Amino acid sequence: MSGVRLEAKVHIVTGAVTSAQNIIKCCNRTGLNVADIALEPLASAEAVLTPEERELGVALVDMGGGTTDIALFHDGAVKHTAVLAIGxxxxxxxxxxxxxxxxxxxxxxxxxxxxxxxxxxxxxxxxxxxxxxxxxxxxxxxxxxxxxxxPRLEEIFQLIRREIAKSGYEGSLASGAVMTGGSTLLPGMIEMAEGIFGMPVRLGIPTRVGGLVDVVSSPIYATGVGLVLYGMKRQEKSFFRIREDNLFAKVRNRMVDWFSEFF
Ligand SMILES: Nc1ncnc2c1ncn2[C@@H]1O[C@H](COP(=O)(O)OP(=O)(O)OP(=O)(O)O)[C@@H](O)[C@H]1O
Ligand SMILES: [Mg+2]
Structure with missing residues (x-):
């Protein structure tokens, strides 16, 4: 195909460099190399969403301990992400x-x-x-x-509902919402979410994995399993290890790399 101009709509997630630095530093101190960093709901989505849900439109809600993470998908792509500081x-x-x-x-x-x-x-x-x-x-x-x-759960669900409405994709979520994360282990959550969101809601349990399936078949492992699947997709990328010295420059360079991948 020939053309004179190529346009793309991209979803860019930005974050504080110091937060990314701290996560990488923690991993390095346990002796692990960091291949890449991923936004939590995007990793969880890898583990619990089906391709059909992403195509039709779905809201992924990962309720953890400190935060509730949201990712909206439609036409197979990420449309909106948000992190609420409540969990x-x-x-x-x-x-x-x-x-x-x-x-x-x-x-x-x-x-x-x-x-x-x-x-x-x-x-x-x-x-x-x-x-x-x-x-x-x-x-x-x-x-x-x-x-x-x-009442606290109701407050969290109302904040999620408002965030979904604010994104402008509320009407495009034909598959409803999928809730995952440790806090969804509280019984009665799904029914309550359905009532407040006004859409069908299901519990997101990691699938597409073999091995210790019994152990990881819980919403609390959605992010962990998702990170493994996310990493598998990007295996071709080289590993990088950040040493204590000049940490800032290396993380900053890595973030600049993300942008250069898009532009
Ligand atoms: N059986 C249970 N019933 C209710 N809540 C539970 C249960 N088990 C774990 N939780 C809650 O799940 C939360 C931890 O969930 P999860 O492991 O998904 O969080 P996290 O990913 O570590 O945190 P974050 O996503 O905020 O960074 C804690 O608040 C914990 O109280
Ligand atoms: Mg979490």
């Missing part, structure tokens, strides 16, 4: 403050007794809550625990 750890700290219990206990109680909807648990279910400062532990109704979780 499962906020639920835990709400429980710790609300029930006056240490963070570690709040985390354990959330994982064992947490439920997204208060109406789904009965009043007579009791939960033992250890106290702080050597005081005696108490028992509370499981409903009280869920009354702490539900």
């Amino acid at each position: 499962g750890n906020h639920l835990t700290s709400d429980i710790a403050a609300g029930l006056r219990t240490p963070i570690g206990e709040a985390e354990r109680i959330k994982q064992r007794y947490g439920y997204a909807r208060t109406s789904m648990v009965t009043k007579d279910e009791r939960v033992e809550v250890p106290s702080v400062g050597g005081r005696n532990s108490r028992t509370i109704s499981r409903q009280i625990l869920c009354e702490i979780i539900e």
